[in-house]
Amino acid sequence: MHDIIKDLNWRYATKKFDSSKNIKDEDFEVIKDSLRLVPTSYGLQPLKFIIVESPELRQELQTMSYNQSQIVDASHLIIICSYRDLNETHIDEYVANISSTRDVHEEMMKGYGDFMKLTISKMDDDQKFRWNKNQAYIALGQLIHTCATLKIDATPMEGFKAKDYDKLLGLRDQNLTASLVVPMGYRHEDDEAQHQKKVRKSQDDLFITA
Amino acid sequence: MHDIIKDLNWRYATKKFDSSKNIKDEDFEVIKDSLRLVPTSYGLQPLKFIIVESPELRQELQTMSYNQSQIVDASHLIIICSYRDLNETHIDEYVANISSTRDVHEEMMKGYGDFMKLTISKMDDDQKFRWNKNQAYIALGQLIHTCATLKIDATPMEGFKAKDYDKLLGLRDQNLTASLVVPMGYRHEDDEAQHQKKVRKSQDDLFITA
Numbered sequence: 457m458h459d460i461i462k463d464l465n466w467r468y469a470t471k472k473f474d475s476s477k478n479i480k481d482e483d484f485e486v487i488k489d490s491l492r493l494v495p496t497s498y499g500l501q502p503l504k505f506i507i508v509e510s511p512e513l514r515q516e517l518q519t520m521s522y523n524q525s526q527i528v529d530a531s532h533l534i535i536i537c538s539y540r541d542l543n544e545t546h547i548d549e550y551v552a553n554i555s556s557t558r559d560v561h562e563e564m565m566k567g568y569g570d571f572m573k574l575t576i577s578k579m580d581d582d583q584k585f586r587w588n589k590n591q592a593y594i595a596l597g598q599l600i601h602t603c604a605t606l607k608i609d610a611t612p613m614e615g616f617k618a619k620d621y622d623k624l625l626g627l628r629d630q631n632l633t634a635s636l637v638v639p640m641g642y643r644h645e646d647d648e649a650q651h652q653k654k655v656r657k658s659q660d661d662l663f664i665t666a
Numbered sequence: 667m668h669d670i671i672k673d674l675n676w677r678y679a680t681k682k683f684d685s686s687k688n689i690k691d692e693d694f695e696v697i698k699d700s701l702r703l704v705p706t707s708y709g710l711q712p713l714k715f716i717i718v719e720s721p722e723l724r725q726e727l728q729t730m731s732y733n734q735s736q737i738v739d740a741s742h743l744i745i746i747c748s749y750r751d752l753n754e755t756h757i758d759e760y761v762a763n764i765s766s767t768r769d770v771h772e773e774m775m776k777g778y779g780d781f782m783k784l785t786i787s788k789m790d791d792d793q794k795f796r797w798n799k800n801q802a803y804i805a806l807g808q809l810i811h812t813c814a815t816l817k818i819d820a821t822p823m824e825g826f827k828a829k830d831y832d833k834l835l836g837l838r839d840q841n842l843t844a845s846l847v848v849p850m851g852y853r854h855e856d857d858e859a860q861h862q863k864k865v866r867k868s869q870d871d872l873f874i875t876a
Contacts, residue, residue: 458696460812464703486668488873492866493674495810497824501867506874513876550865557865586796590803594822597807600705602670605815612804614707625876655760655767656702657711663698664716666723666835 460605467604469611470639471649473529477642483606484532487640490602491534494595498572500550502539502588503595504632506625507532516624521616521637530611531641535621536595537632538588541581547572585633592635603640613637670815677814679821680849681859683739687852693816694742697850700812701744704805708782710760712749712798713805714842716835717742726834731826731847740821741851745831746805747842748798751791757782795843802845813850823847 479487491505508514511528518527527533539546551569555562576584596612603610614636621627621634643650689697701715718724721738728737737743749756761779765772786794806822813820824846831837831844853860 458699460696460815461699461703464700464808467705469705486670488869489668489671490674490811492869492872493671493864494807495677495679495822499865501872503872504874505872506876508876510876553867554865557863590800593800593803594807594810597704597804597809598674598811599807600804601700601808601811605670612705653767654703655709655764657763659698659702662702662711662713662715664714666716666718666720 463604463607464601465654466607467600467609468649468652468654470526470609470641470643470647471611472644472647473526473531473609473639473641474644475529475531475641478531479608479641483608486606487599487602487608490598491595494591494598496591496594497587498550498575499554500542500546500572500591502542502546502591504537504630505595506535506537508535513624517616517621517637520620520624521613524613524615526611526613526639527637529641529644530639532639534599534638534640535625535634536592536599536636536638537627538585538592538635540585540588540628540631540633542576542584542588544573544576547576589633589635596636596638599638608640609643610638610640613639673814673817674811675864676817677810677819678860678862678864680736680819680851680853680857681821682854682857683736683741683819683849683851684854685739685741685851688741689818689851693818696816697809697812697818700808701805704801704808706801706804707797708760708785709764710752710756710782710801712752712756712801714747714840715805716745716747718745723834727826727831727847730830730834731823734823734825736821736823736849737847739851739854740849742849744809744848744850745835745844746802746809746846746848747837748795748802748845750795750798750838750841750843752786752794752798754783754786757786799843799845806846806848809848818850819853820848820850823849
């Protein structure tokens, strides 16, 4: 069996983390760099990642997350946030980044910038919100894989009160909303969930050849 | 630099595939298994993956995809489809799968099934549609990472006419909609895009510590 499949089979949504085990700095750097490299629509990266270190904040967030223990027990906690809005300034900043990274005059990128501006001008607020939110899930998929490869446990969570998170962390004023929460670290040896067989549909159920 | 980061830096949204190079069966099996193992909300996997082999279909899909050459030139083409609706039958099937995989009596799983049914009963059609669609993006994130590790090129695409795809492939009648399209294979040596520096925000722009 390929290592990728071994790793993806090894991982599971950890229910109980061992709070005495911490992710090494060098591994966490890989995780951060993986998140930085996530591909997004047009490359716009309408995302921010909040690393919650404060134990007090973690405790408050736990109460907004149906009291799930992973929020406080995991070595690291990342909140994947999406932009609420996407406007011409974001596109101008992105074009400036392309221009400086690739050493191309901004004027050369004007066409691409205008094309992106036209695209977002056709979207209403809700469509932009959805589009940005989708990108958070790409980040989640890449993050889960990276963690599995590093043999770091991670639990993707949608079950939290996003509005309360946004309020506590002042996200709305920063054009952000909490999309996903991912506690990361090492499974507790008492976590029964690690012994349960992984449940997945069969390839026959999932794939159609056309 | 960690291999994960090398691989993620190596990948790029391939503009031109070498149509003479094909993904080996054993690699494609890893890709399929990776997609099968994608984590989803509650584990419901409201997804189907269409592998389009027919050259005629590929040509038709290309016309519905702003004529992008990758649709026909890539070794393999996967359409990531989301369920339109999620109903009690899907949950019953899932509970039956958990029950048989883990050899637990279905009666034992009734509480979890009822909990999921309650959750979806509170969602309107649009919320369920969004929720299902989000899961497709997790699959995309995991797929991109798996491909990069295998040194297989992949181009995530949102730029296609989903309604036309759905019609051509009869997806609506199967409770499906085309969410994402991913041509996969090997970059053409003429593809200039492979030489361009990757543009990403800095870690300082992306991460907040709280």
